[in-house]
Amino acid sequence: MFSKSHPEAEHQRLVLHEDPRSGNCYKIRLTAALLDLPIERVQYDIMLGDTRKPEFLRTVNANGRIPVLQVGDRFLPESNAACWYLAEGSPLIPTDRFSRADMLRWMFFEQYNHEPNIATLRFWLLFVGEANLGEHQRGQIMAKRAGGEAALGLMEEHLAGREWFVGEAVSLADIALYAYTHVCEAGGFRLRDYPGVCAWLRRVEGLPHYVAMD
Amino acid sequence: MFSKSHPEAEHQRLVLHEDPRSGNCYKIRLTAALLDLPIERVQYDIMLGDTRKPEFLRTVNANGRIPVLQVGDRFLPESNAACWYLAEGSPLIPTDRFSRADMLRWMFFEQYNHEPNIATLRFWLLFVGEANLGEHQRGQIMAKRAGGEAALGLMEEHLAGREWFVGEAVSLADIALYAYTHVCEAGGFRLRDYPGVCAWLRRVEGLPHYVAMD
Numbered sequence A, B: 001m002f003s004k005s006h007p008e009a010e011h012q013r014l015v016l017h018e019d020p021r022s023g024n025c026y027k028i029r030l031t032a033a034l035l036d037l038p039i040e041r042v043q044y045d046i047m048l049g050d051t052r053k054p055e056f057l058r059t060v061n062a063n064g065r066i067p068v069l070q071v072g073d074r075f076l077p078e079s080n081a082a083c084w085y086l087a088e089g090s091p092l093i094p095t096d097r098f099s100r101a102d103m104l105r106w107m108f109f110e111q112y113n114h115e116p117n118i119a120t121l122r123f124w125l126l127f128v129g130e131a132n133l134g135e136h137q138r139g140q141i142m143a144k145r146a147g148g149e150a151a152l153g154l155m156e157e158h159l160a161g162r163e164w165f166v167g168e169a170v171s172l173a174d175i176a177l178y179a180y181t182h183v184c185e186a187g188g189f190r191l192r193d194y195p196g197v198c199a200w201l202r203r204v205e206g207l208p209h210y211v212a213m214d
Helices: A023-034 A054-059 A079-087 A097-128 A141-159 A172-181 A195-205 B023-034 B054-059 B079-087 B097-128 B141-159 B172-181 B195-205
Strands: A014-018 A040-043 A068-071 A074-077 B014-018 B040-043 B068-071 B074-077
Touching (some): A014 A023, A023 A097, A023 A172, A068 A079, A074 A079, A074 B097, A079 A097, A079 A172, A097 B074, A097 B079, A097 B097, A141 A195, A172 A195, B023 B079, B023 B097, B023 B172, B068 B079, B141 B195
Parallel strands (some): A014 A040
Antiparallel strands (some): A014 A068, A068 A074, B014 B068, B068 B074
16 A cells, blocks of 8 residues: 555564554554555463563563564564554655644544553453453443543544544554454444444455454 | 754644643643743643533543643644644654654653553542542552552663663653653652652753743
8 A cells, every 4th residue: 555655664674572362463563564564473472471571571572561563673662653663654644744743642542541441341351351350450340431432432523524533544543543443342332332433444444455453 | 952943833823721730731831841932821720620611622622631732723632742743853853763663652651651650649649639539549549559660660770871761862752751750759659769760850850941840
């Protein structure tokens, strides 16, 4: 879709350190696919604590988290920062100054208001299992449900009359928000309550070079 | 310090919609000060629900939060996106591609791992008051204390042998992390446990045009 628009990235080996079940990891893989950038994948199992082991903490990410994008011999944690690195100079980042900042606005919204509610409930219900949750986690379910619904409601409102989150074209804002939105039902959210969001999900899925989550 | 490096911003009226007690709002004011950019301030009281009123939701931010940076007649929520808008083209954003993404990495870390722990405890203990916390909030204090200490510990480790978070100069990563770190003791954290962080706080405070939080 956007190949040949990112000369610097093409000359460095790109390795995604990931757990393929993670939407944060998938964001980076989707960004690379849309940009037609080859990316190697090294897989970890977060349920087995792979990313808390001393070797990982020392060499990949002292914060004990994935994804991490390896660029040559340098390591870049934080999914949205990695997407930014891959997409700089491509049409996935708007050229207008305000729109560029507005794209980042939705990416910060995603990490602050969306992911901690929607992705966390999916992780708890799909991977940990409701029966295995601790009392402290159970006590947070209602607040996270309300927070996630508020985030989806804000997205629905914003998408009224729009095709994409920022301007007239797909940007990293759409990719960042798509990752956990399209699998939110695994966290107990009902996508049919958000028809505008559903139509936007289909638009993302219709992009050339789109790849699905594993 | 960096004036005349941001031609577009100089021609638009900049208004910060803020509660001056908020570190997220202060980030934007500090960025504008370091860049010598004039910025108007409109103040709200989050304790009185000013940012949840219909007028605010309709005209300033449908997400009901501050800060919002108004640029002419457009509104930009999310503190770190607003800082990015102000600083584009200035030395507060590194010119090297990897460093720019690495700066964003620390800004996403700030919003995901730092602010929800450190700023929230400060808000609960300093403004809400421990006696007024609900049971659900009380149940989160220990996890937020541990999360905040982990964030400060990671900052301490990263700053060993470094003056700034990214590269050789102050960037938005430092401003974003400074805002709630320098007042973290109001949330019950002990800065003296992090001497490298304390030395870095003093470096930020020594920058030309630095302004203190109200």
